Amino acid sequence: MTPDAILDVLVIGAGPAGMAAASAAFEHGARTVLLVERDNRLGGILFQCIHNGFGLYRYREELTGPEYAELDIERLASSQVIIQSETFAVDIVRDDALLRVLLIQRGKADWVCTKSVVLAMGCRERTAGAISLPGPRPSGIYTAGSAQRLMNIQNIKIGTRAVIVGSGDIGMIMARRMTLEGSSIAAVTEIMPHPGGLARNIHQCLHDFDIPLYLSTGISNVYGRHRVEGIRIAPVGADGTLEDARGRDIECDTILLSVGLIPENELSRKAHVMLDPRTQGAMVDARCMTSIPGVFACGNVLHVHDVADFVSEEGSLAGKSAAIWSQKPIIPRISVPVSCGQDIRYTVPQKINEPGDIVISLRVLKPRPSCRIIVKQGNRVLAKKSFIRLQSSEMVRIPVTIESIESVEVVCETT
Amino acid sequence: MYLFTYASVGYTRFMENFDIAIIGAGVVGSAIARELSKTTARVVVFEQHADVAFGISGRNSGVVHSGIHYKPGSLRARLDVAGNAGMEKLCRDLYVPFERLGKLTVAFDQSQTMELERLKEQGDANGVPGLDLLESSQMRTLQPGIAGIKALHSPTTGIVNPMMLTIALAEHAYQNGVSWKFLHTVESITTENHNSFIIGCSTLDGFRSYKASIVVNCAALHANKIAAMTAFNEHTVYPCRGEYYVLDKRLKDELNILVYPVPSAHSGGLGIHLTKTTEGNILIGPSNEYIDDPDDESSTRPVMEILKNEGNELLPSLQTSDFIRSFAGIRPKLTPPEKGGYSDFVITSQPDLPNIIHLLGIESPGLTSAPAIAEMVTGLIDNRLPLKLKREWKPSFHDNDELYRRAYPASHYPLAERQEMIEANPDFGSIICRCEEISKAEIVSAIKRMFGPITIIGIKNRSRISTGRCQGGFCIPRIVSILHNEFGIQSKDIWLKGPDSPLFEGTLRQSGGYHDT
Numbered sequence: 001m002t003p004d005a006i007l008d009v010l011v012i013g014a015g016p017a018g019m020a021a022a023s024a025a026f027e028h029g030a031r032t033v034l035l036v037e038r039d040n041r042l043g044g045i046l047f048q049c050i051h052n053g054f055g056l057y058r059y060r061e062e063l064t065g066p067e068y069a070e071l072d073i074e075r076l077a078s079s080q081v082i083i084q085s086e087t088f089a090v091d092i093v094r095d096d097a098l099l100r101v102l103l104i105q106r107g108k109a110d111w112v113c114t115k116s117v118v119l120a121m122g123c124r125e126r127t128a129g130a131i132s133l134p135g136p137r138p139s140g141i142y143t144a145g146s147a148q149r150l151m152n153i154q155n156i157k158i159g160t161r162a163v164i165v166g167s168g169d170i171g172m173i174m175a176r177r178m179t180l181e182g183s184s185i186a187a188v189t190e191i192m193p194h195p196g197g198l199a200r201n202i203h204q205c206l207h208d209f210d211i212p213l214y215l216s217t218g219i220s221n222v223y224g225r226h227r228v229e230g231i232r233i234a235p236v237g238a239d240g241t242l243e244d245a246r247g248r249d250i251e252c253d254t255i256l257l258s259v260g261l262i263p264e265n266e267l268s269r270k271a272h273v274m275l276d277p278r279t280q281g282a283m284v285d286a287r288c289m290t291s292i293p294g295v296f297a298c299g300n301v302l303h304v305h306d307v308a309d310f311v312s313e314e315g316s317l318a319g320k321s322a323a324i325w326s327q328k329p330i331i332p333r334i335s336v337p338v339s340c341g342q343d344i345r346y347t348v349p350q351k352i353n354e355p356g357d358i359v360i361s362l363r364v365l366k367p368r369p370s371c372r373i374i375v376k377q378g379n380r381v382l383a384k385k386s387f388i389r390l391q392s393s394e395m396v397r398i399p400v401t402i403e404s405i406e407s408v409e410v411v412c413e414t415t
Numbered sequence: 416m417y418l419f420t421y422a423s424v425g426y427t428r429f430m431e432n433f434d435i436a437i438i439g440a441g442v443v444g445s446a447i448a449r450e451l452s453k454t455t456a457r458v459v460v461f462e463q464h465a466d467v468a469f470g471i472s473g474r475n476s477g478v479v480h481s482g483i484h485y486k487p488g489s490l491r492a493r494l495d496v497a498g499n500a501g502m503e504k505l506c507r508d509l510y511v512p513f514e515r516l517g518k519l520t521v522a523f524d525q526s527q528t529m530e531l532e533r534l535k536e537q538g539d540a541n542g543v544p545g546l547d548l549l550e551s552s553q554m555r556t557l558q559p560g561i562a563g564i565k566a567l568h569s570p571t572t573g574i575v576n577p578m579m580l581t582i583a584l585a586e587h588a589y590q591n592g593v594s595w596k597f598l599h600t601v602e603s604i605t606t607e608n609h610n611s612f613i614i615g616c617s618t619l620d621g622f623r624s625y626k627a628s629i630v631v632n633c634a635a636l637h638a639n640k641i642a643a644m645t646a647f648n649e650h651t652v653y654p655c656r657g658e659y660y661v662l663d664k665r666l667k668d669e670l671n672i673l674v675y676p677v678p679s680a681h682s683g684g685l686g687i688h689l690t691k692t693t694e695g696n697i698l699i700g701p702s703n704e705y706i707d708d709p710d711d712e713s714s715t716r717p718v719m720e721i722l723k724n725e726g727n728e729l730l731p732s733l734q735t736s737d738f739i740r741s742f743a744g745i746r747p748k749l750t751p752p753e754k755g756g757y758s759d760f761v762i763t764s765q766p767d768l769p770n771i772i773h774l775l776g777i778e779s780p781g782l783t784s785a786p787a788i789a790e791m792v793t794g795l796i797d798n799r800l801p802l803k804l805k806r807e808w809k810p811s812f813h814d815n816d817e818l819y820r821r822a823y824p825a826s827h828y829p830l831a832e833r834q835e836m837i838e839a840n841p842d843f844g845s846i847i848c849r850c851e852e853i854s855k856a857e858i859v860s861a862i863k864r865m866f867g868p869i870t871i872i873g874i875k876n877r878s879r880i881s882t883g884r885c886q887g888g889f890c891i892p893r894i895v896s897i898l899h900n901e902f903g904i905q906s907k908d909i910w911l912k913g914p915d916s917p918l919f920e921g922t923l924r925q926s927g928g929y930h931d932t
Contacts, residue, residue, distance in 0.1 A: 038846065038849065088846040088849070090852060102830070104837075104844050104846060104852075105844050106841045106842065106844045106845045107837060107841035108841075108844055109830060109834050109837055109844055110834075124885045125885070125888050127739065127740070127885065127886040127888065128740075129660075129661065129738055129739045129741055129886060130735070132714075132720075132723070132741065133714075134713065134714050134715055134716045135713050135714065136711070136712050136713045137712070137742070138911070138916060139911035139916040139917060139918050140918075143888045145888065146887075146888045146889075146891060149892045150892050150895070150919070151923060153892075153928070153929050154892060154895060154896065154906070154928045154930060155906075155923050155924055155927045155928025155929075156895070156919050156921075156922060156923065156928065157920040157922060157923045158919055181923055220716060221713075221716075225710065225712075225915075226912070226916040227915060227917060242716070244716075253920075262736055266665075266884075277734075280736070
């Protein structure tokens with residue numbers, strides 16, 4: 001590739017979304033596809049997810065994170081996708097019909113020019129500051145994902161006795177992981193009245209190891225000036241505030257935070273991509289194109305997923321769309337919203353602009369007992385799906401066929 | 416951990432002997448050390464923490480005050496105005512970020528307007544340049560959307576990175592021959608005679624004693640404990656905590672100028688307000704709460720709630736994800752809780768032991784005043800021990816290695832300059848801290864520059880790693896690898912801020928683990 005060459009597709013981030021996007025872009029006719037990754041290997045966060053549970057939907061078998069990544073890496077190797085690791089994309093600007101992206105890597109910093117960009121930067125973890133964790137600032141407080149990397153990749157023993165704040169999936173997986181490595185987990189706490197992660201993780205990571213999960217419980221203090229010495233947990237009262245008087249102290253030397261993920265959209269903001277405050281990701285149409293023509297988004301940078309398989313599927317769609325765009329850029333004339341009825345937190349896509357088979361991903365606002373999700377255009381029902389129970393943490397995916405460009409509404413009905 | 420073992424050289428054979436001993440390595444102690452490094456005096460600084468700026472000097476708003484708030488003729492007025500005037504040059508000489516943003520003190524009603532006029536008169540009397548009373552329309556040209564009916568504009572108010580200022584002063588002093596004893600808690604000062612003292616310190620290697628002819632007590636929150644060791648009990652230091660919230664840099668353009676409310680007469684602070692750091696983070700705070708324990712730098716739930724509400728009121732575009740960090744600093748006040756308000760700095764030779772100089776109650780504007788305090792203390796010392804300038808004093812840093820010493824991270828500069836840096840050292844292209852775009856070259860440089868124990872907070876204060884929105888989630892594992900690969904420091908030996916705050920317990924397996932940087 002010469003420096004002034006114009007790329008067809010530039011994919012930013014080589015986690016499950018970006019790897020699938022790059023392969024799909026190549027398979028759908030894009031000739032020059034560049035995949036940039038900030039780490040020195042492909043796979044993104046999959047590499048540190050040494051537990052199983054990956055690939056059930058995509059490959060119908062249960063793989064570990066690295067095994068799952070390996071299949072995408074092999075697929076890339078059989079393509080002519082150009083891979084550049086240890087490279088940061090730090091800026092995106094529009095240049096007429098083209099896009100320019102500033103890439104920084106060891107020994108080099110330069111702009112590249114491309115017809116399309118696929119944003120696949122993933123997400124980051126919410127921190128102690130974001131949840132107003134009180135107390136002094138001792139060592140021993142980590143986000144669950146950082147702890148996972150430190151343990152699984154860097155061979156580091158973080159502590160002996162931990163409390164996990166938040167019941168996100170990574171937190172629960174780390175509860176099991178630390179237990180298996182000889183540390184004890186005193187408790188997992190969750191401020192909400194319902195768990196934050198998948199039901200399978202509550203069973204496999206907590207129940208199976210007798211780790212208590214305290215719902216409607218917050219942190220009212222952290223002890224230890226130098227290293228964590230303990231934590232004070234307290235129930236959430238009727239008015240939503242913590243009832244410190246009813247709290248209790250737990251001794252521990254480590255606190256892991258699993259309190260939510262935030263799509264990593266700083267680069268998208270620089271490109272002036274319009275974001276959806278509900279997902280904190282881009283607003284996209286059914287082919288994953290953002291408000292900026294030629295810029296696509298997929299995976300956890302678009303909205304936080306619960307299962308990697310669906311990240312890959314979305315990545316493939318975005319890669320394919322970018323490839324088609326790079327050959328024939330068409331901006332549809334009319335675009336109509338996908339609106340959320342009562343109890344629906346968000347949908348992706350947020351708008352549609354062409355007919356075809358699409359998948360609508362969504363989450364409900366709060367846990368629902370028996371319910372039905374209905375997708376309709378006016379009075380015409382496009383699809384419905386029933387649930388015995390639906391968690392707000394669970395992502396629902398509903399395939400629908402769009403025949404006419406009319407507003408779509410998604411509603412949740414109690415059954 | 417310690418990379419060097421300089422501290423243990425030869426102490427068993429003789430007691431190290433100095434002309435001047437400074438107790439406390441905050442911005443004041445560091446400024447005094449640097450001032451004294453110009454002289455031939457043998458100077459030592461004792462610090463209980465593992466680094467400089469680990470106390471109040473690293474936990475404040477970083478505002479360089481203009482001098483409108485202090486009584487004419489007071490030490491605070493004189494030293495603040497002098498410190499402010501010299502700050503720009505000092506920061507330029509030492510590569511410290513400094514910006515003269517200016518400040519609006521805003522009145523919301525008629526009684527506050529009168530207070531503004533009083534502040535202007537007071538400021539004029541103190542020699543504060545450029546003060547101007549602005550009507551609301553003029554206020555809005557400086558800060559769109561600002562509320563209030565009138566404001567006092569003080570154009571000389573600025574912001575500085577207080578950690579970097581302290582570090583630069585200390586490092587410059589170090590390069591010019593000052594000795595630094597970190598993790599040395601002064602436990603006793605005994606008088607041999609009127610101009611010779613034995614200073615006893617507890618250290619990691621047990622109790623150590625040092626000899627000095629002059630002792631300068633600038634131990635801030637612990638200054639009265641030190642003063643009591645020589646029976647100087649005239650003042651009490653009351654710890655008064657100020658809590659802050661740090662906001663995401665996304666909001667940096669929301670604040671063009673510092674905006675303060677008119678302070679109420681009895682509060683011991685300037686009111687909760689918004690300030691900006693030189694790196695573009697808006698700070699909400701500080702609160703004002705007297706506490707018993709001078710070391711309790713906790714953030715507390717009730718105050719965090721107040722700060723959040725205050726922030727939401729002052730910045731309508733604020734989102735929950737913009738709150739990235741809270742912290743607290745503790746003011747060493749001389750006024751008791753029941754009295755409130757301020758008293759003047761106390762900077763004095765102890766009447767019965769004039770070779771001991773105490774600095775008490777150096778709260779705000781201590782940061783601004785530090786360089787002027789240093790000159791004043793040097794004068795007091797010179798009265799006791801005539802000082803001689805040394806010829807070999809170097810006015811700027813002199814490094815053997817290629818070290819990164821610019822005021823801002825490399826990512827702050829235009830691409831062409833950044834490309835030049837990368838050309839000279841490819842590691843400037845290896846980004847380790849994603850949020851602040853800090854490169855491996857800058858981190859390695861920060862570690863090499865440390866002249867005491869290596870700590871994560873020390874690296875952070877020198878390079879800005881982990882100060883962004885992910886708070887180290889991304890870079891800390893990678894910095895652990897840099898410490899491992901480039902400096903041979905094992906995971907169990909990495910300290911957050913000192914020997915009692917190890918990051919980790921050790922390794923999971925005897926060998927293995929992948930450290931890529």
